[in-house]
Amino acid sequence: MKVVFFGTPQFAVPTLEKLLNQPEFEVLAVVTQPDKRRERGNKLTPSPVKNVAVAHNIPVWQPQQVKKDVETLTKLQESDADVFVVVAYGQILSPQILDMPKLGCINVHGSILPKYRGAAPIQWCLYNDEKETGITTMLMDAGMDTGAMLLKATTPIGLLDNAQDLGDRLSAIGGDLLLETLWKLEHQKIEPIPQDNSQATYAPLIQKQNYGLDWSKSAIQLHNQIRGFYPNCITTFRNQPLKITATIPLGSAYDRQLPKDLQSILQKLPDLSNLSGNPGEVVSIAKGIGAIAQTGEGLLLLQEVQPAGKRPQSGWDFVNGTRLAVGEVFAEG
Secondary structure (H helix, E strand, O other), rough: OOEEEEEEOEEEEEEEEHHOOOOOEEEEEEEOOOEEEEOOOOOOEOOHHHHHHHHHHOOOEOOOOOOOOOOHHHHHHHOOOOOEEEEEOOOOHHHHHHHHOOOOEEEEOOOOOOOOOOOOOHHHHOOOOEEEEEEEEEEEOOOOEHHHEEEEEEEEEEOOOOHHHHHHHHHHHHHHHHHHHHHHEEEEEEEEOOOOOHHEEEEEOEEEHHHHOOOOOOOEHHHHHHHHHHOOOOEEEEOEEEEEEEEEEEHHHOOOOOOHHHHHHOOOOOOOOOOOOOOOEEEEEEEOOEEEEOOOOEEEEEEEEOOOOOOOHHHHHHHHHHHOOOOOOEEOO
């Protein structure tokens, strides 16, 4: 089967690698976003997908706007591909492109459709405290993740999973599901299922304002925001920005969802039921772990933070390095 692969971030890499490792598939070319200048050194940096393609001597096409780039459109048409595979490419394909391959364009989407259509399904499902998510393969149409569904695979979401953890797991699942999808599609062993639009929810791009932490929210809401929008959520401490990158909501409702080693550590904490303070206030220090902050409802243990201009550090190192004291306050980011 002749394939043209569209993808850009690390999330797409396992699927591309699975295709490259299967002799029954021939990846004719890879379409990915143009190289971008990164903050440090301002050097042009290729996408993770491009790096894999170059390592395998696969032609790479990087149009600024794929649906308007005449050269790329011509190459796509002349490729005579059986299928276009799209995994987190980052551009919308035109109806002209969607109609080119014999078997259509197959998208590997990081949610259980029709829930979480859009650009950031992994982040928003964590933010919304979902307990399960998955991968859906679908036949693409002109809408935003509205095409007929082909196959689904699910995975549970752990209390401490963040967007990176979940993205890594889903990307591996996506590669396997795509291979199964293509085989069944080629052998006519799959029946596309239309989506129920009445059940659709949306996962828009994350905006800068989504990162600010409001300590009047509950502990679980803040925890889900921090792990969903990892590693960018921010608070203010001693008038300086501070990223909070890992937390643990405290209380009997969450204890059993934690790894056993953490459960045993938290069991050694003093009784927390009598602790209280204003939202954002440090009400206790968990020795060896970090600060415990009051929220609008419940307590939140800060397991990992990143001060401005520094690398991420454990909550305990932060406590020691700043000589943080009970009564200090984390303010809205």
